[in-house]
Amino acid sequence: MTRDLKGTDMPGRAPALRRIWLLGPPGAGKTTLGRRLAERLGHPHHELDAHFWHQGWTRADSDAFHAVVTGLAAGERWIIDGQYDDAHPVLAARADTVIWLDVPLGVVLRRVTRRTLRRLLTRTALWNDNRETLGSALGLLVWTVRSHRAVAAVNRPLLVRLAARDVRTLRAASVEAALTGLLGAPPPDRLTEKSPPAPDAADSLPPPGRRP
Template sequence: MQSATPSNWPGSFGQRISIVGGSGAGKTYLAKLLSQRLGLPHIEQDAIFHQPGWQPLPRDEFRERVTQALAEPRWVVEGSYSATRPLILARAETVIWLDLPRTLVMYQIVTRTLGRLLTRKTLWNGNRERLRNVISLDPSRSIILWSWTRHGLYRERVIAEQQDPANAGIHYIRIRSRADLHTLLGRLPGFVTPGSAP
């Protein structure tokens, strides 16, 4: 199955939407907008997975909590966790794939991470970004290096998803630029895209 682009997308978003992409691609931003404009509950997988002190939720418990959230008839879920991906694909009607250029993603994640550090922003379950992790050369600790090293992997995964006959009933929308994103957002009720007349 080929991905549609926002400009040639013929249908509605459906009632169960999955947003995927690498770290820093803008999944949470888009999920919140879709949740607000379409009236869909927002499932943020990071908020489930990252426990206090950045402790990861055990895999089985993580899958169970996500399964419970997905049991609802309507939602928008964001995140690219391999542990829960099959659960999401079994229920999703539409996948919005944020396949932005690596340079743009890196700009977004660097500015986001620095902003969190400077403001000491509280994230999920009381966690905050840690400077020692940000400057680490270990991709499993540094979200910036994680995003850089796994950018191509996410693309391979989504392409493989689309080629799987089990997912033939899912509609994929591929976002490859900010222009694509603005086109997509322009289809939301009451949303004014940048540069549009008020």
Template sequence: MHDRLDPAPLAGQRVSVIGSTGSGKTTFARTLAQRRGIPCVELDALHWGPNWTMPPTDEFRARVAEALSGERWVTDGNYSKVRDVIWGRADTLIWLDYPLPVVFWRLTKRTLRRIVTQEELWGGNRETWRGQFWDRDSLFLFLLRTYRSRRRTFEALIASPEYAHLTVVRLRSPRAADRWLARV
């Protein structure tokens, strides 16, 4: 695992972008896919239905497998229930491993923008003040509960023989990510 600024990892044709909630996975994945001229598969769009409903696990896995059946793609997200499908097929893993204050600030800006503009998300859903700031399912609480453990989990998974085939690019700041993308 290492930070890289050389374009070698982009020789990969199947890229998974991971990171904490609010780190900018979707934006990074879209930018990378656009620059490479390959499809971008947003996992949240395959996962969330109307009223924030989730599909059964087998249905979600089937959706992801079908969406990633092509030879070239970039996807974003950390859904453990499909990790084996994604990482098993991916050749490159890009980890946006930013410090907690950076991610918290990015999540705050994104959430406020979505609430104020009433941006429609997957399945027609929208974020609300109550849902994001006073609900037990708040992404802020989720971030605080999972930040450290998720980093440990990613480190262990990346080091496991099962995923030794992956080229791993660990970017530790938005500036490093921007520099890396600039070379694409």
């Protein structure tokens, strides 16, 4: 059953926590959550964006991207973050734990706006030395708004199907809620630590026409 941390809590079986797939819209905190889970569990963490966006904001060939995702998913322990449709069949078949960061549109839009402006001003290098331009930044902001509802429409039935197969599923409104729901309360010496800042990442579904 799906454990919904935004509402009714319906516990499923105890998570195996070997292969964890992180879903959510742009700005939800998938990469931040992935890094923190990797710290706690010692699993390798993979951002699908790094494999999808080649230099010059060129998209990976569909077959090549599928092959990369298949190779990552073949591992016995991993944390993979990404909302790419092409990756869903592979990751759904291999994951034992799936977390959907279902964060409100207003929150993710503020986050994406802040980090995009920061990237523009600092010329931060992203995956494969890509850097934001005004055009790519505006495209990402538009995509953040347009994709938010679509992500929810995909993830809601997906989690129901996975839960029916005894995959551990969590739907959480924040990184902290997801960590608590999955791992319990943090150790006492970490209760006062701040979460690391969200990475400079344009995660989630690939925006159509995104180019520098």
